[in-house]
Amino acid sequence: MKKVALITGATSGIGRATAHEFAKHGINLVLCGRRQQRLDSVKKALSRLTDVHTLNFDVRDRKKTLDAIASLPEAFQDIDILINNAGNAHGLDPIQTGSLDDWDAMMDINVKGLLYVSKAIIPSMTKRNSGHIINIGSSAGKEVYPNGNVYCGSKHAVLAITEGMRIDLNPYGIKVGAINPGLVETEFSEVRFKGDTAADDVYKGYKALQAEDVADVIYFAISRPAHVNIADVLMFCTSQASSTIVKKSL
Ligand code: NDP
Ligand code: 8X3
Secondary structure, eight states, rough: OOOOEEESSSSSSHHHHHHHHHHHHHHHHEESSSSSHHHHHHHHHHTTOOOEEEEEEOOOOOOOOOOOHHOOOHHHHHHHHEEOOOOOOOOOOOTTTTTTTHHHHIIIIIIHHHHHHHHEEEEEEEHOOEEEEEEOOOOGGTOOOOTTTHEEEEEEEEHHHHHHHHHHHHGTHHHHHHEEEEEEESSSSHHTTTTHHHHHHHHTOOOOEEHHHHHHHHHHTTTTTTTOOOEEEOOOOOOOOOOOEEEEEO
């Protein structure tokens, strides 16, 4: 039987590339995001390869998240693979001048949103003693860089929650892991800098990871044999050595 994967943040970047990768391998998809037109266009592109259902909800909204997942048609209800990917950085400011709205957004989306989605899906996995959860963390979950304070905090939380999930879900045979990329060229910097031109420079002068590179690793993780769990991956582009060291030819 074909597996079903639910991917949050499937309208852009890593989530959308993962949807394409999974569709190529015949995995049925539940694609989530807030931009309905994007959801429609990804669905249209992938429906010739696999069965696709879309859910439009904001992961910050606890009720809408739980209701949306509860509304899944029967064929999509048993999620085998959950990719907790929705998230972003909002702002890049020192702690003393950071915006409360940015902090709320990052903690509410990257941490609490991931928890709400997981809460809605884990019971069907524990009932079946089977499932695979991949949380998209970040290199920012492994080291803190200047002005990254709250974003880094949110991603450190994702990694702690990932470990907690792996421990608590161990009796049920559920695999849990984190994929932690460094710089990936997506809409991430547009969101972080709120459309400011600062976003234009982030990926200049070197070849950053592409969303498809991360999707490849996610697919690798979910396609291992039943006894193998990829627990934690840190991946950089060749030009990046750490959060603050990037070899650029500008
Ligand atoms: P994008 O901005 O391209 O994609 C972000 C996705 O998250 C979009 O599909 C967006 O969908 C969704 N999303 C954002 N906010 C919400 C919300 N409130 N409710 C529901 N969905 C939401 O960024 P990336 O693909 O780069 O980011 C994906 C993940 O990868 C994030 O968790 C990010 O932190 C992480 N990451 C990114 C890196 C990078 O350098 N790009 C590096 C390391 C990790 P919509 O707007 O339609 O709701
Ligand atoms: C995204 C990578 O370096 O902007 O998580 O934090 S970074």
